[in-house]
Amino acid sequence: xxxxxxxxxxxxxxxxxxxxxxxxxxxxxxxxxxxxxxxxxxxxxxxxxxxxxxxxxxxxxxxxxxxxxxxxxxxxxxxxxxxxxxxxxxxxxxxxxxxxxxxxxxxxxxxxxxxxxxxxxxxxxxxxxxxxxxxxxxxxxxxxxxxxxxxxxxxxxxxxxxxxxxxxxxxxxxxxxxxxxxxxxxxxxxxxxxxxxxxxxxxxxxxxxxxxxxxxxxxxxxxxxxxxxxxxxxxxxxxxxxxxxxxxxxxxxxxx
Amino acid sequence: xxxxxxxxxxxxxxxxxxxxxxxxxxxxxxxxxxxxxxxxxxxxxxxxxxxxxxxxxxxxxxxxxxxxxxxxxxxxxxxxxxxxxxxxxxxxxxxxxxxxxxxxxxxxxxxxxxxxxxxxxxxxxxxxxxxxxxxxxxxxxxxxxxxxxxxxxxxxxxxxxxxxxxxxxxxxxxxxxxxxxxxxxxxxxxxxxxxxxxxxxxxxxxxxxxxxxxxxxxxxxxxxxxxxxxxxxxxxxxxxxxxxxxxxxxxxxxxxxxxxxxxxxxxxxxxxxxxxxxxxxxxxxxxxxxxxxxxxxxxxxxx
Amino acid sequence: xxxxxxxxxxxxxxxxxxxxxxxxxxxxxxxxxxxxxxxxxxxxxxxxxxxxxxxxxxxxxxxxxxxxxxxxxxxxxxxxxxxxxxxxxxxxxxxxxxxxxxxxxxxxxxxxxxxxxxxxxxxxxxxxxxxxxxxxxxxxxxxxxxxxxxxxxxxxxxxxxxxxxxxxxxxxxxxxxxxxxxxxxxxxxxxxxxxxxxxxxxxxxxxxxxxxxxxxxxxxxxxxxxxxxxxxxxxxxxxxxx
Numbered sequence: 090x091x092x093x094x095x096x097x098x099x100x101x102x103x104x105x106x107x108x109x110x111x112x113x114x115x116x117x118x119x120x121x122x123x124x125x126x127x128x129x130x131x132x133x134x135x136x137x138x139x140x141x142x143x144x145x146x147x148x149x150x151x152x153x154x155x156x157x158x159x160x161x162x163x164x165x166x167x168x169x170x171x172x173x174x175x176x177x178x179x180x181x182x183x184x185x186x187x188x189x190x191x192x193x194x195x196x197x198x199x200x201x202x203x204x205x206x207x208x209x210x211x212x213x214x215x216x217x218x219x220x221x222x223x224x225x226x227x228x229x230x231x232x233x234x235x236x237x238x239x240x241x242x243x244x245x246x247x248x249x250x251x252x253x254x255x256x257x258x259x260x261x262x263x264x265x266x267x268x269x270x271x272x273x274x275x276x277x278x279x280x281x282x283x284x285x286x287x288x289x290x291x292x293x294x295x296x297x298x299x300x301x302x303x304x305x306x307x308x309x310x311x312x313x314x315x316x317x318x319x320x321x322x323x324x325x326x327x328x329x330x331x332x333x334x335x336x337x338x339x340x341x342x343x344x345x
Numbered sequence: 346x347x348x349x350x351x352x353x354x355x356x357x358x359x360x361x362x363x364x365x366x367x368x369x370x371x372x373x374x375x376x377x378x379x380x381x382x383x384x385x386x387x388x389x390x391x392x393x394x395x396x397x398x399x400x401x402x403x404x405x406x407x408x409x410x411x412x413x414x415x416x417x418x419x420x421x422x423x424x425x426x427x428x429x430x431x432x433x434x435x436x437x438x439x440x441x442x443x444x445x446x447x448x449x450x451x452x453x454x455x456x457x458x459x460x461x462x463x464x465x466x467x468x469x470x471x472x473x474x475x476x477x478x479x480x481x482x483x484x485x486x487x488x489x490x491x492x493x494x495x496x497x498x499x500x501x502x503x504x505x506x507x508x509x510x511x512x513x514x515x516x517x518x519x520x521x522x523x524x525x526x527x528x529x530x531x532x533x534x535x536x537x538x539x540x541x542x543x544x545x546x547x548x549x550x551x552x553x554x555x556x557x558x559x560x561x562x563x564x565x566x567x568x569x570x571x572x573x574x575x576x577x578x579x580x581x582x583x584x585x586x587x588x589x590x591x592x593x594x595x596x597x598x599x600x601x602x603x604x605x606x607x608x609x610x611x612x613x614x615x616x617x618x619x620x621x622x623x624x625x626x627x628x629x630x631x632x633x634x635x636x637x638x639x640x641x642x643x644x645x646x647x648x
Numbered sequence: 649x650x651x652x653x654x655x656x657x658x659x660x661x662x663x664x665x666x667x668x669x670x671x672x673x674x675x676x677x678x679x680x681x682x683x684x685x686x687x688x689x690x691x692x693x694x695x696x697x698x699x700x701x702x703x704x705x706x707x708x709x710x711x712x713x714x715x716x717x718x719x720x721x722x723x724x725x726x727x728x729x730x731x732x733x734x735x736x737x738x739x740x741x742x743x744x745x746x747x748x749x750x751x752x753x754x755x756x757x758x759x760x761x762x763x764x765x766x767x768x769x770x771x772x773x774x775x776x777x778x779x780x781x782x783x784x785x786x787x788x789x790x791x792x793x794x795x796x797x798x799x800x801x802x803x804x805x806x807x808x809x810x811x812x813x814x815x816x817x818x819x820x821x822x823x824x825x826x827x828x829x830x831x832x833x834x835x836x837x838x839x840x841x842x843x844x845x846x847x848x849x850x851x852x853x854x855x856x857x858x859x860x861x862x863x864x865x866x867x868x869x870x871x872x873x874x875x876x877x878x879x880x881x882x883x884x885x886x887x888x889x890x
Contacts, residue, residue: 142502143414144449144583155402159501161447183454185445188497189404189420197443197497199454228446228454230499232418233403451702462726474813474850591738603857606815606848610734614820614842617858624854 124280125154132264132276132324137245137335139252147253151245154278155235160246161228162253165220178220182208182227184242190234192279203229203239210243210263210292210302216256225255236278240265243292243302248332252339259294260332261301262325266290266317268307273317275324289317295326369588377576384582389626391568391580394634396513396641398521406522408641410514413582416502419514421522425535426493428484436483436491440469442498442511449503449583464508467607468498468515471596475565475604478519482559485527490535492524505582506569508594513634516564520642524557563598566634567605568627570595572613579626593619595627599635653807655684659800662867667769667878669777675753677778681770683802685760688767690774695748707742708750712771715755728754728764735768735788735818735845741781750780761805762790764816764847769875776879785821786844787871790814791860793852799863813850815857817843817864821872840872841865 127133133154142148145161168179184204188197207229215225227250229242240263247261267277268287277285287307293300305314365372365383376383386392392413401407404420411417428435442465444458452458472478483492496518498511527535571578573589586592591611596604603624608615615623653659663684672678675691682688699709712732714725736752752774754767765788772786792803792814800807808814822840848857 142416142447144503145447146450148447159447163450166450183446185454187418187420187443187445187499188441188495189401189407189422192403194422194424194495226446226453230445230447230501232499233401459726459730462723463730466723466727470849476851598851601854602851603848603854604851606846606857608843608846609731610736610738610818610845612738614839614844615846616837616842617861618837620843620858620861621854 123274123278125278129272129274130320132328133278135328135331137248137332139248139335139339145249145253147249147251147255149245149249149252151241151248153235153237153241153276155233156238156241157232157235158238158242158245159230159232160242160249162225162246162249162255163228164225164253165223165255166226168222168224172224174222176221177217178215178222179224180208180212180215180217180227181224182211182229182246184229184231184239186231186234190231200231203242206239206302206304207243207246210261211246211250213299213301214247214257214259214261214294215250216258219256225250225253234279236280236282237265237276239263240276240290240292244328244332248335251336259296259299260329261292261294262328262332263290263292263302264321264324264328266320268309268313268317273313273320275320289314289321291318291321291325293322293325295322295329369584373573373585373588377573377578382578382585388576389579389629391630391633392582394513394637396517396637398517398641398645405525406518406520408514408517408521410510410517412506412510412513412580414502414504415506415510416500417498417507417510417514418501419496419498419511419518421518422495422497423522423524424493424495425485425490425527428488428491430488432480433488434484434491435480436485436493437480438469438472438478438483438494438496440472440496440498440515441465442468442500444500444503448500460507464511467508467594467605468511471512471565471567471605472515475563475596475598477516477561477564477598478559479562485535486529490529494522503583505584505586506580509567509569509580512565512567512596513638516561516566517638517641519559520561520564520638521645522559524559563600563602564635564638565596565598565604566627566631567594567596568623568630569593570623570626572611572615572619574613577619577622577626579630591615593623595623597624597627597631599631601628601631653800655804659798660863660867662802662870663804665871665874667773667875669773669879675774675778677774677776677780679770679773679777680757681766681773682757683762683766683769684804685758686762686766687757688763688770689755689757690767690770691753691755692750692771692774692778692780693753694750694778695745695780696751697748699747699749703749705747708740708745708748709742710736710740711749711751712736713751713753714767715753717756717759728767731764731845731847732768732771735786736771736775738844739772739782739784739786739820740775741783744781750775750778759805761803761808764788765790765802765818768818768845769871773875773879784823785872785875786818787821787868787875788816788818788845789864789867789871790816791864793850793856793860797856799856799860801863801867811850813848813852813856815846815848815860815864817861817868818845819865819868819872820844821875822869824876840868 136152138150141150142161147162184200243263266289267274267285290304292302395411397409400409401420405423407420444461446452446454530536570593571581571589572591591613594607666682669679677692680689699705703709712729714729768788792800792811
């Protein structure tokens with residue numbers, strides 16, 4: 090009996106076991122509290138650590154509430170054989186999710202859209218001309234998705250690049266804002282993202298006051314948009330301070 | 346390797362790192378002759394092992410384990426399925442091992458690592474044949490509903506002894522598993538009973554009485570060793586695995602029964618004495634790992 | 649020992665063996681190997697220039713492709729491929745044809761138990777047929793452990809399913825040497841007693857495993873005689889091939 094168990098997998102019909110969705114907390118204009126008790130303009134506590142993966146040239150782990158991501162950087166290394174000659178370096182990005190990242194079990198496949206967003210957000214910050222003919226690979230794995238995944242991935246990736254010693258103009262910090270009714274909430278969690286009316290995500294290089302990427306979905310008035318952008322810029326510069334201090338800590342730890 | 350004499354002459358003036366890269370085998374053999382390894386371990390010692398249970402909030406059971414720098418994250422998600430007619434009272438376990446591109450420079454996106462399906466198969470064979478889990482405990486309503494436990498193990502950092510670390514994280518995730526309380530609704534579907542027990546609602550009787558844990562019988566633990574000449578190196582790093590290619594993985598359960606003796610080829614032959622030495626090393630390691638797991642579990646209960 | 653086998657064999661008796669080589673003329677080497685109703689066809693192509701990515705170019709590389717009787721290849725077949733590859737690598741001399749790849753294609757004709765061992769034996773004969781340099785041959789045997797703790801050899805599929813556990817074991821073939829007997833011992837054991845490959849399934853005690861080893865070694869001598877004989881037989885016919 091013990092000889093070949095599980096050789097004939099049974100057909101299964103997984104039923105979604107969730108009975109009732111969490112009550113919608115959004116009542117327009119009324120004072121409601123965010124599910125995790127934060128203020129509207131308050132970000133989740135951010136935790137960063139570099140050197141999470143030994144096998145990689147550089148890596149970083151980021152945890153914002155329940156959003157947990159790991160980014161590994163490999164290279165600069167030989168480009169794919171099929172690639173043409175190029176006097177500037179190439180950047181190759183990939184974002185994937187674990188099967189248990191989302192509340193309902195997923196397939197754990199690559200996230201094409203996020204991969205290209207990550208590429209675009211980082212491209213402008215890296216000095217590609219410092220590694221001609223070669224490729225730098227930036228691979229991200231979302232261990233757990235708790236909302237605002239892509240901005241966290243982008244911030245974490247720029248830290249991993251710095252850990253790998255890839256030349257950059259500045260660290261890239263990413264923050265998103267959700268529009269819920271008349272309110273703007275920063276750094277939304279999964280629950281808030283699922284019932285948002287619009288979303289604005291900004292990644293920028295705070296020391297240079299330059300934006301590398303701005304993504305807007307949903308309907309926004311220009312006043313709202315300005316307010317949201319200002320919120321993001323402020324949050325990004327604060328985030329970059331945390332990221333920078335994480336790098337400094339790691340550097341002083343290795344010196345000792 | 347082909348020029349042993351040359352390396353002997355050069356080694357005096359060469360930098361250690363250069364020597365290590367150019368003549369890796371000679372580098373190791375010099376250490377082995379003094380019964381020490383480059384990372385300062387004696388030959389039979391495994392690397393430091395740590396474990397954190399409940400690392401993933403969105404899963405029903407999870408564990409993060411580290412052996413040296415090899416890191417594995419295992420998580421279990423419970424879903425409901427209709428059991429097959431052959432075994433109406435049994436649930437099912439689906440085990441998958443993933444090597445995402447973050448874990449090693451040799452894995453590229455879109456091209457899965459060669460080792461991943463092999464480790465995956467080894468893990469399911471080991472866990473199922475060890476009899477650790479009674480599939481009957483995963484039954485909910487006979488013939489109608491049973492649990493399908495999806496165990497996914499992600500390698501976050503690959504530095505040798507992947508199977509050992511993966512098996513440890515799998516066992517730890519199962520001991521961390523909390524099965525949700527569910528009931529059967531009128532449509533014959535299984536639904537989650539909310540924990541607060543909202544009164545007044547027409548809640549059906551829960552199918553499984555309380556938040557249950559699986560009773561785990563005889564846990565399997567493993568140790569991988571390298572055979573090189575007459576040396577046996579326990580718990581190899583990735584570098585050691587690439588230089589000395591004969592690997593032996595022994596899996597024993599808590600009562601010292603042999604679950605698997607796995608030696609996939611390799612230039613060194615295993616004689617009876619080597620087999621017994623590997624088993625003896627594994628016996629010691631099983632005790633260590635059992636202790637680490639017990640500590641992690643009792644640590645969770647205090648919280 | 650009181651074990652009744654469905655086909656009336658004694659516990660140590662193997663099913664009838666058959667091996668023929670050079671059966672495919674496009675391949676550089678080929679062989680079919682059957683043990684009772686289990687039959688496997690192996691074809692060898694190469695050595696071809698270059699190694700695949702992530703392989704050591706300073707050594708010859710062996711690639712194994714497993715073709716099941718029907719359907720797609722799954723995890724089980726991937727595992728078989730890896731075990732075969734490692735086993736064949738360990739018996740071949742990889743430093744002669746450096747930076748080359750030799751492909752071994754295994755086609756399952758019929759599976760009636762002991763499939764992996766049959767495939768290893770077939771692949772070994774095919775490598776000989778292709779003239780790939782090898783240190784020695786390998787013989788593979790499947791030992792089954794009954795509920796009562798008895799060992800039976802070369803199980804059929806039906807027997808495999810009833811068993812408590814089984815072990816696939818691969819040993820080097822026995823060496824016929826001009827050196828005096830006893831000079832080839834390693835730690836008091838003959839070279840052919842060393843395990844090249846071991847894969848086990850099911851719970852057993854360590855003693856039971858060692859018992860399996862003992863029986864496997866005894867049977868491997870018979871297998872290795874058979875392999876030697878079948879290779880010798882066909883030598884004159886294909887001597888012009890090289």
